[in-house]
Amino acid sequence: DAKTTQPPSMDCAEGRAANLPCNHSTISGNEYVYWYRQIHSQGPQYIIHGLKNNETNEMASLIITEDRKSSTLILPHATLRDTAVYYCIVRALTSGTYKYIFGTGTRLKVLA
Amino acid sequence: GAGVSQSPSNKVTEKGKDVELRCDPISGHTALYWYRQSLGQGLEFLIYFQGNSAPDKSGLPSDRFSAERTGGSVSTLTIQRTQQEDSAVYLCASSARQGVSIEQYFGPGTRLTVT
Numbered sequence: 586d587a588k589t590t591q592p593p594s595m596d597c598a599e600g601r602a603a604n605l606p607c608n609h610s611t612i613s614g615n616e617y618v619y620w621y622r623q624i625h626s627q628g629p630q631y632i633i634h635g636l637k638n639n640e641t642n643e644m645a646s647l648i649i650t651e652d653r654k655s656s657t658l659i660l661p662h663a664t665l666r667d668t669a670v671y672y673c674i675v676r677a678l679t680s681g682t683y684k685y686i687f688g689t690g691t692r693l694k695v696l697a
Numbered sequence: 698g699a700g701v702s703q704s705p706s707n708k709v710t711e712k713g714k715d716v717e718l719r720c721d722p723i724s725g726h727t728a729l730y731w732y733r734q735s736l737g738q739g740l741e742f743l744i745y746f747q748g749n750s751a752p753d754k755s756g757l758p759s760d761r762f763s764a765e766r767t768g769g770s771v772s773t774l775t776i777q778r779t780q781q782e783d784s785a786v787y788l789c790a791s792s793a794r795q796g797v798s799i800e801q802y803f804g805p806g807t808r809l810t811v812t
Contacts, residue, residue, distance in 0.1 A: 619800070621803075626805075627805055627806075628701070628788050628790075628803030628804050628805050628806050629740070629788070629790075629803045630803070631800045631801070631802065634800060672739065672740075682745045682752065682753035682755075682795070683795055683799070684730065684742045684745060684753070684756075685730075685732075685740065685742065685801065686742070687732075687739035687740035687741075688739050689737075689738065689739045690739060
């Protein structure tokens with residue numbers, strides 16, 4: 586299975602862009618990169634996903650390097666409510682199931 | 698529309714007792730997943746349902762764990778003879794179908810504490 590590596594924690598000033606990196610050097614050609622976040626005591630919330638092109642939605646942007654070995658999630662104007670654990674996940678087809686394999690994520694703290 | 702719901706939200710049980718955790722997926726979602734999250738850890742996959750069948754049970758940690766899904770909708774995760782190491786948050790997710798680019802929607806979880 587492809588694995589991901591993320592820094593355990595990051596701080597970001599409110600109103601600034603938060604750039605969360607993720608390494609997935611063993612990703613294979615048909616595996617997507619997904620980002621979820623988990624606010625304390627809630628279930629994970631879908632943010633964005635991509636294959637090889639950069640993606641943007643109302644929540645965030647996803648930048649994937651050309652070799653697909655790493656990606657960056659960008660929250661353009663972080664707010665205090667963006668404080669959460671952010672998970673970068675490679676969607677793996679394992680035993681016939683498209684399951685998520687979660688790591689321990691990056692704990693983002695947005696500072697006032 | 699309504700999201701994924703789970704009940705109970707909290708469950709405290711004595712070691713050795715059986716527990717049942719319930720998941721109501723988003724209406725019309727055919728795929729349903731159970732995950733477990735221990736304190737401070739990432740999510741651990743347990744089992745996947747497509748309709749009422751479970752083609753992938755590879756994540757169930759022992760034969761004390763079982764799950765079923767009826768009517769292609771509600772799912773129940775049962776833990777028999779609970780142990781303290783079963784204490785965790787149990788999360789359910791559903792998706793419209795299986796597929797590499799299909800996102801999953803998670804419920805709020807059931808926090809299980811085994812004393």
